[in-house]
């Protein structure tokens with residue numbers, strides 16, 4: 499009598515567990531393995547003996563909400579009202595779950611673009627709504643005609659993820675324009691924009707929904723401090739939504755978590771005065787370039803990586819196996835864990851592609867690459 503008969507254990511859990519069992523280098527699940535900025539750990543140490551251990555207000559610690567508004571102003575030149583338009587969440591996962599549960603009704607349809615990150619589908623199903631999964635082109639550009647054709651009179655929402663996990667692709671100006679035109683034709687459709695990798699982009703600039711005036715009155719934008727500040731285990735993020743949607747989202751949030759970990763909220767609010775956001779992209783660009791240079795002479799084919807900390811590679815020149823089996827063998831025979839891309843498709847489409855996370859110290863990247871070059 500499962501409510502989610504087709505949902506299984508997340509591929510990130512499966513691969514990380516297997517990596518641990520076989521003592522493999524874990525480039526599967528996306529998390530950094532280098533030390534956190536000392537300025538942030540010092541703030542946390544200091545806070546542990548201060549009076550910051552009780553509930554914060556439900557929607558977030560007010561100074562943090564002011565800091566988020568300042569960040570959005572400086573990054574995107576958008577002015578938002580912290581009290582009515584920001585919600586601090588236990589990571590982007592909870593932001594997305596809460597939003598979907600609050601806004602979807604029975605039989606609503608939600609368009610998701612495949613390959614898609616795994617946390618969208620379950621809350622849609624639990625809302626008795628229907629995920630409509632539309633594949634991106636094989637080069638991971640969106641096919642706006644196919645997407646337009648997937649709209650029906652039941653469509654309630656479209657979810658975009660930009661920069662995109664797992665492919666590292668980012669949407670360009672023309673994509674955003676086409677999205678705006680499409681949504682103009684469907685005035686009641688909402689947009690959920692998962693932008694957790696907003697500060698990790700390389701040659702091309704990330705275009706945030708925060709900068710798109712035409713979208714703001716129906717857009718929920720999701721961010722993650724876990725990704726931006728290398729603290730995925732803190733599970734802290736936020737969403738921005740217009741007040742009429744936020745009122746509904748807060749109704750669910752108050753009974754799902756009520757409020758988010760107080761120390762982390764205070765720590766991030768203080769850290770935001772110290773950190774230079776613009777340094778995050780060059781930091782990861784160096785890692786991307788280093789990892790790519792190490793794999794240059796391997797038999798893997800490197801796919802483009804425009805943003806995120808994921809590098810997709812093709813193993814088509816190495817093996818004909820399906821990507822899940824290939825990843826398992828990579829762990830057991832070569833000691834490196836990766837994520838098979840087919841698991842991000844509703845139909846399990848297998849293009850012989852796997853994903854490595856390069857948010858690792860250089861020693862780890864070098865050792866992993868040495869093993870991969872031997873494949």
Ligand code: PMP
Nearest residue numbers: 589590591615663694722724735
């Ligand atoms: N969306 C995407 C695209 C992700 O890669 C992740 C993983 N960090 C999340 C959402 C969830 O983020 P968080 O860890 O802040 O819940």
Ligand code: GLN
Nearest residue numbers: 510511526527528529663
């Ligand atoms: N976002 C991470 C990834 O893509 C996984 C986070 C998780 O395991 N839920 O690898």
